[in-house]
Amino acid sequence: MSDHNITLAEDAIERKTTTINLGPTHPATHGVFQNIMELDGERVVSSEQTVGYIHRAFEKLAERRPLYQVTPITDRLNYCSSPINNMGWHLTCEKLLGVQTPKRVDYLRVIIMELARIADHLICNSIVGVDSGAFTGFLYVMQYRELIYEIYEEVCGSRLTTNIGRIGGFERNFSNTAFTKLEKFLKEYPVALGELESLLTRNRIFMERTIGGGPISAERALNYGFTGPNLRAAGVDYDVRVHTPYSSYQDFEFDIPVGKTGDNYDRFLVRNAEMWQSMRIIQQAYNKIQEFKGTEAEVYHADVPEYYLPKKEDVYTKMEALIWHFKIIMGEVDMPKGEVYQAVEGGNGELGFYLISDGGRTPFRLHFRRPCFIYYQAYPELVKDSMLSDAILTMSSLNLIAGELDA
Amino acid sequence: MAISNEYIQQKLTEKFGDQVFNFEETYGMLSFEAPKDFNLKVMQYLYDEPSLGFQFLTDLCAVNYPDDAGRELAVVYHLHNLVENTRIRFKVFTSIATPDVFTASQLFSSANWMERETYDFFGVNFVGHPNLKRILNVDEMDYFPLRKEYPLEDQTRIDKDDEMFGRG
Numbered sequence: 001m002s003d004h005n006i007t008l009a010e011d012a013i014e015r016k017t018t019t020i021n022l023g024p025t026h027p028a029t030h031g032v033f034q035n036i037m038e039l040d041g042e043r044v045v046s047s048e049q050t051v052g053y054i055h056r057a058f059e060k061l062a063e064r065r066p067l068y069q070v071t072p073i074t075d076r077l078n079y080c081s082s083p084i085n086n087m088g089w090h091l092t093c094e095k096l097l098g099v100q101t102p103k104r105v106d107y108l109r110v111i112i113m114e115l116a117r118i119a120d121h122l123i124c125n126s127i128v129g130v131d132s133g134a135f136t137g138f139l140y141v142m143q144y145r146e147l148i149y150e151i152y153e154e155v156c157g158s159r160l161t162t163n164i165g166r167i168g169g170f171e172r173n174f175s176n177t178a179f180t181k182l183e184k185f186l187k188e189y190p191v192a193l194g195e196l197e198s199l200l201t202r203n204r205i206f207m208e209r210t211i212g213g214g215p216i217s218a219e220r221a222l223n224y225g226f227t228g229p230n231l232r233a234a235g236v237d238y239d240v241r242v243h244t245p246y247s248s249y250q251d252f253e254f255d256i257p258v259g260k261t262g263d264n265y266d267r268f269l270v271r272n273a274e275m276w277q278s279m280r281i282i283q284q285a286y287n288k289i290q291e292f293k294g295t296e297a298e299v300y301h302a303d304v305p306e307y308y309l310p311k312k313e314d315v316y317t318k319m320e321a322l323i324w325h326f327k328i329i330m331g332e333v334d335m336p337k338g339e340v341y342q343a344v345e346g347g348n349g350e351l352g353f354y355l356i357s358d359g360g361r362t363p364f365r366l367h368f369r370r371p372c373f374i375y376y377q378a379y380p381e382l383v384k385d386s387m388l389s390d391a392i393l394t395m396s397s398l399n400l401i402a403g404e405l406d407a
Numbered sequence: 408m409a410i411s412n413e414y415i416q417q418k419l420t421e422k423f424g425d426q427v428f429n430f431e432e433t434y435g436m437l438s439f440e441a442p443k444d445f446n447l448k449v450m451q452y453l454y455d456e457p458s459l460g461f462q463f464l465t466d467l468c469a470v471n472y473p474d475d476a477g478r479e480l481a482v483v484y485h486l487h488n489l490v491e492n493t494r495i496r497f498k499v500f501t502s503i504a505t506p507d508v509f510t511a512s513q514l515f516s517s518a519n520w521m522e523r524e525t526y527d528f529f530g531v532n533f534v535g536h537p538n539l540k541r542i543l544n545v546d547e548m549d550y551f552p553l554r555k556e557y558p559l560e561d562q563t564r565i566d567k568d569d570e571m572f573g574r575g
Contacts, residue, residue: 052543059528060552064559095434222463222489225517236489243492339433341466341485341496352466354485367468369485377520406543 017045024053028392030127031402042387047380055406062366066331067093067167067307070366075161077370078404081120081347082162083112083152088344091246092353093167096340097307104292104299105169106248107285111182112155112164114278119148120347121271124399128268129200131393132209137199144192147185154178168308169301186283193275210265214382214394221262225374228349230398233270234262240345252281264397306333331361348372348399370404409493410459412437418459422452438496446499447509453486454514461486461495464511467521469529473555479503480529510536528553
């Protein structure tokens with residue numbers, strides 16, 4: 001030690017932090033998310049989210065629309081798994097109207113919903129891979145999401161914003177092509193999922209990047225209103241499909257995968273495990289559908305003349321069908337009075353519909369419980385003191401969908 | 408397994424007497440009401456009482472009833488007991504002139520943004536909220552758009568000029 005040490009006065013070195021804007025349009029955030037982050041070097045000191053960039057006033061719009069016109073709005077919530085939103089909305093309407101759907105419709109819906117869940121988790125997990133530096137997995141699994149989209153297309157004609165199903169059932173029966181495509185998916189997808197897992201799950205780089213990143217305890221997660229895979233990764237086995245079964249989920253045998261630490265790695269594992277469970281459910285549902293014989297195998301909707309559009313050939317030839325057609329299209333059917341809350345297990349959590357009807361033709365009030373709006377609040381707590389690059393990873397592993405966040 | 412709605416009603420009436428009222432069961436879910444000053448007391452009781460244990464706030468939103476004088480705004484809480492798997496709906500009503508309701512954000516962290524959203528769209532002033540500002544709408548907005556006094560355009564209006572739409 002020399003005597004020439006420079007002695008600095010206390011507080012002479014200023015502690016400097018940098019404030020950066022992450023987003024709203026940043027290639028790493030996968031959607032319109034803005035975070036104003038205070039960084040100390042590469043470490044996040046604090047962050048504040050700004051949301052609402054793509055707010056489209058769905059709740060207000062719904063107040064002027066007859067029930068069937070609300071379905072396309074729900075598409076645009078979580079657009080990675082639109083069919084779940086659509087089905088959730090149909091289930092809400094059916095609950096209000098007291099419609100009992102046939103078992104075959106329930107099973108068909110289960111197939112579509114589980115396919116949507118796989119598509120949703122597949123995107124999320126492969127994006128987690130991308131953000132940790134593995135682009136290959138993402139590009140590779142896209143072709144399997146494509147297979148799912150082809151099934152949607154065969155059933156409803158569209159791919160992303162599906163508007164699938166109607167109140168009471170489906171708009172048309174599943175064609176043989178749809179089932180062939182489903183079989184193809186059931187055969188090919190497990191191989192690809194296994195490959196995605198072997199690419200990432202025990203990958204040293206991936207594990208070191210994700211383990212311990214963005215953790216949350218079960219207690220905090222519950223207090224923050226976490227649901228879905230993010231809550232289960234923290235160790236709480238809450239799943240709407242099991243707790244309040246809808247669409248005959250009680251007929252299926254499946255497990256709820258849970259994690260332990262609620263970090264990015266556990267969220268990844270839970271989603272992967274859920275995809276395997278979804279495959280199990282789809283296989284069971286497909287088996288059950290094949291058991292229907294004769295006229296039962298042709299059932300694809302319930303009998304709800306007030307809300308389910310009659311066949312086109314009937315509209316052109318029968319008076320009553322023509323009347324119903326016009327009444328439905330013009331939204332001239334009065335709903336029963338009541339308040340309903342219906343929840344479904346969406347791709348990223350409990351998607352709830354709170355519908356109040358005052359006996360009019362449109363909802364008096366419709367509120368969407370959007371899971372990622374609720375759990376995104378926890379983000380500053382999750383990323384505090386982590387590296388900036390891990391904060392990006394945490395964001396993608398939370399499965400935030402801007403469309404749902406902003407409604 | 409589930410706690411019966413009768414039991415919840417009985418416990419609440421024991422504790423709060425006629426401060427909790429309007430019990431009804433719609434589509435299987437118990438729904439009740441309390442004066443707005445009691446909202447935290449009721450929710451704290453529902454949270455703490457071991458045999459009830461409603462510790463999960465599923466949803467928080469508001470509803471505007473323009474014709475109900477003095478009770479124009481309702482704040483609706485959906486609570487869930489995850490262990491017993493029971494849901495209830497709890498409402499407090501407030502007048503639109505003084506829309507002050509105590510915040511639940513100390514009890515549930517999840518209420519923070521949901522209350523901001525409710526403030527943003529209905530102007531419910533959550534007393535004690537740490538950061539009550541607009542969340543989805545722009546900060547400059549000077550009205551509360553989901554209130555019924557701001558109707559959407561009537562789709563059947565006839566005063567539209569067809570020429571503007573390329574017809575006629």
